[in-house]
Amino acid sequence: MTASIPELPTQYDPKTTEAKWQEAWSIHQVFQADNSKDGETYCIVIPPPNVTGTLHMGHAFGDCLMDVLIRYHRMCGHNTLCLPGTDHASIAVHTILDKQLKAEGLTRQDIGREKFLEKAWQWKQESGGQIVNQMKRIGLSADWSRERFTLDEGLSKAVKTAFIKLYEAGLIYRGNYLVNWCPASLSAVSDVEVESKEVDGHLWHFRYPLSDNSGHVEVATTRPETMLGDTGVAVNPNDERYKNLLGKTITLPIVGREIPIFADELVDPEFGTGCVKVTPAHDPNDFEMGNRHQLPFINIMNKDGTLNENAGIFAGQDRFVARKNVIKKLEEDGFLIKTENYSHAVPYSDRGKVPVEPLLSTQWFVKMEPLAKKALKCLDENNSPNFVPQRWKKVYRDWLVKLKDWCISRQLWWGHQIPAWYVISETNGEITDNTPFIVANSEVEALEKAKQEYGDNIKLEQDPDVLDTWFSSGLWPFSTLGWPENTEDLKTYYPTSTLVTGFDIIFFWVARMTMMAGYFTDEMPFKDVYIHGLVRDENGKKMSKTANNGIDPLILIDEYGTDALRYTLIRDVAGAGQDISLQYDRKTDQSESVEASRNFANKLWNAARFVMMHLKGETPQSLGTPEIDKLELCDRWILSRFHQTVQQTRKQIEAYGLGEAAKGLYEFIWGDFCDWYIELVKTRLWQETPSRDVARQTLAYILDGTLKLLHPFMPHITEEIW
Structure with missing residues (x-):
């Protein structure tokens, strides 16, 4: 008795189909992992998106790549787990809530910590829900029963355990050091949260008079306001121009403080005049020289970017207002020599979008060298983790070699309180x-x-401070699986298989995970790191929430369907690590490239309709496999092309050539199968002959296999036809 197959509708309706299958997958929990199952495992712990609103196309791109891998390995019979979750994103959420409060004429200090945290949790519920909905709409086949949040109870326990273990081992310490301070978010930020921007500024040359009235030295600076905190003047020990001045002092203009002239190797004799002002409390190089030469550390800056009482007549002024006024005063007093146009790099806060201020502050730090050593050993001895493409291995390694201690405390309320x-x-x-x-x-x-x-x-x-968000994120691959407890999930799925991420967070996140995992689990947290490029907008710029140039994937999903968007994003991956530009008209919300993928879906649908119409209610199983000696030339050709495509697709997916795999499937389905084979066998299908039976068997066999091949890329339409 043959199975009864209903006819496919004349037109493919992605909205109805996709909603239907997403609900079915959820109801039947088909993606729920089983840690008691035997066999080879494959696990992806997804990079947790920040709960800062909705996801943009860059997130959708990463989700699509991960889902191809997880669906492929699931179909290969592996015990798979795709574990989803979100990140609390301390600074980013603070920025959003501070803006909301400002619009009401309030600050977080006005409402207090408790009320502020209530608002933050409310925001998380709204934003986190939207994000999860978007991930489900993109078809991410995750185990939602295991969904995690970086502030949930289990992860909070992991964070406390990690902090205490590192502290007891002497790897976490508290000290007064120079940190990157963001006056916008009123918090310290780590080195990797600082973006260097080339700006057109000025280099001001000033005359500092020698205290013995025998002349002056000329210094040059891009930050004149910091001269109020100068406690020395330095020259290179090999600079013959200034050897006779060593040991003398100058009297600091405006302030009147007497400060020494000394020699230090750190001074570049080619910069400016080769004679540099030293402000130990406001410059990283000066901080080092200040410690070496036991200079006083005078902080002139408040945390909001205004000058404090140590700035004298400039106290209370914003740092950039004070800059103009200091220059004006020095000019009036006859100390300004000249002003030059000068292009130079200025460090900006990645979150606050303002220039950071090097500031002396008591903070908590992690000693990085011992953690980096373990990660370097794994990389050099075992190539663990394996980077795809390999060129990112050197970038990752170089950063591990030169990193400094990590400032992990943040002057915020939303996060893991220290x-x-x-x-x-x-x-x-x-x-x-x-x-x-x-x-x-x-x-x-x-x-x-x-x-x-x-x-x-x-x-x-x-301690009122919270930990840097990246501290909890650094534990993500194993804390989400139950660490510090030795859970069944941890025993079964750790280390994870593949980390799929962009190159822009190798330093922020990838390296921190490898260092934390190396210390706490004694192995690397993932076997492969698949580095993908960025989705850029129509102007070639990186999509981001802060730049407000992101595209909500749901707009294109509603217009063209999830599978069309998925296929577009994956197909356009020219190679691992290369960026993709998405064609998109913001005025009409139209995309030619996604429309082309919808046409591909329609082509497959129509081909499947044609094939199923001629199967007369039978299935590939009931029809059986065609006998080799009965195959005609075109049957042999399409079967040969199909098996080549199977091999190529498997090989390319396993080598992370997902874009090439997607393009190969398109060429086979649209070209070989639809445009050639179906056309070649049409006449055979209308005649009651053995040739017709062979054609039907071959059509059924190819359609059956094609749906399997395409399923990881376009899961909804293939599920519906199947």
């Missing part, structure tokens, strides 16, 4: 750099420890 409690006496409630502290899992545990060391008459106050 698990350290300061021991405050009953009479003095002020926290200083010297206030003792206890690192613990909870306040109860901290109080027990503190009483043992300091007696009963104490009270505690938790």
Whole structure:
């Protein structure tokens, strides 16, 4: 008895079909992983998008690539897990909420920490829900029962455990150092959150008079306002021009402070006059020289970018207003020599979008060298992780070699509050750099420890700062699987198989995951790192929320269907790591390239309709496989081309050549199968002959196999036809 196959509708309706199958997949939990299942595993833990609104096309691109890989390996019979989740994104969410409060004439200090966190959680519920909906609409075949959030209870436990273990091992410390300070977000930011921008500025030359009235030295600077915090003038020890000045002092203009002239190898004799002003509290190089030569550290800057009381008559002025006024005062007093146009790199806060200020601040740091050593050893001895394409291996390695200690504290409220409690006496409630502290899992545990060391008459106050978002993200590949507990998920799926990510976060995230995993699990967190390019807008610019040039993938999905968008994004991957430009008309919300992919879907639909009409209700299984000696030439040709395509597709997917695999399938389906083979066998299908039976068997066999090949790329239409 043959199975009864209903006829396909005359037109393919992606909206109805895609909604139908997404609901069916969800109801039947077909993507739920089974950690008790035997066999080879394949696991992807998705890069968690920030809960900062909705996803743009760049996120959709990454989701599509991951889904091709996970569906392919699932179809190969592997025990697969695609684990989804979102990131709390401290600074980004603060920026959004601070803007909302500003519109109401308020600040977060006005409403307090508790109310602010209520707003943040409310925002997370709204934004996180939108993001999950978008990922489901793109067809991501994730196990939503295992969805994680970087502030959920399990991940919070992992973060505390990691912090305490690193602290007890002497790898986390608290100290007063120069950090990158963002006056916009009022928080420290790490080196990798700083973007260097080339700007057209000026180089000002000033006269600093020698204290003995024997002349002056000429210094040049791009930040004149910092001269108010100068505590020295440095020259290169090999610079013959200034050897007679070593040991003398100058009297600092405006301020009147007497400061020494000294020699240091760090000075570039080619920059400016070869004689540089030294402001240890406001420049990384000057900070090093200040420590070496035991100079005073004078901070002239408030955290909001205004000048403090150490700036004298300029106190209270914004740093850029003060710059103009300092120049004006130096000119009036006869100390300005000249002003030159000067193009130079200025560090900007990636989140705050303002120039960062090097600022002395007491912060928490992680010692990076011991963590980097483990990651470097895995890379050099075992090529672990394996980078695709290989050129990113050197970029990753170079960064591990030269990295500095990581400032992990942020002056924010939304995030993992640092698990350290300061021991405050009953009479003095002020926290200083010297206030003792206890690192613990909870306040109860901290109080027990503190009483043992300091007696009963104490009270505690938790450090108000939160951890850098990348600290919790660095634990993501194993914390999401249950670490620090040795869960079945962790035993089955860790280390994960493939990390799919953009090259722009190799430093932010990839390296931090490898270092954390190396330390806490003694192995790299993933076997392969597949580095894809960026989706750029019609002007070639990277799509981002902050640049407001992203395209909501749902717009194109609603217009053309999910499978059409998926296929477009994957097909346009020219090679691993290469960027793609999406054709898109913002005025009409139309895309020629996505429309072409919709036409491809329609072509497949019509071909399937034709084939199924001639199967007369039978299935490929009931028809059976055609006997070789009965095949005609065109049958042999299409079967040969099909098996070549199978081999090529498998080979290309396993080598991360997803774009080439997609293009190869298009050429086979549209060209070989639809335009040639179907046309060649049409006359055979109308005659009651053995030749017709062979043609029907071949058509059924090819359609059956083609749907399997195309399914990872276009899952909805292939599921519907299947």
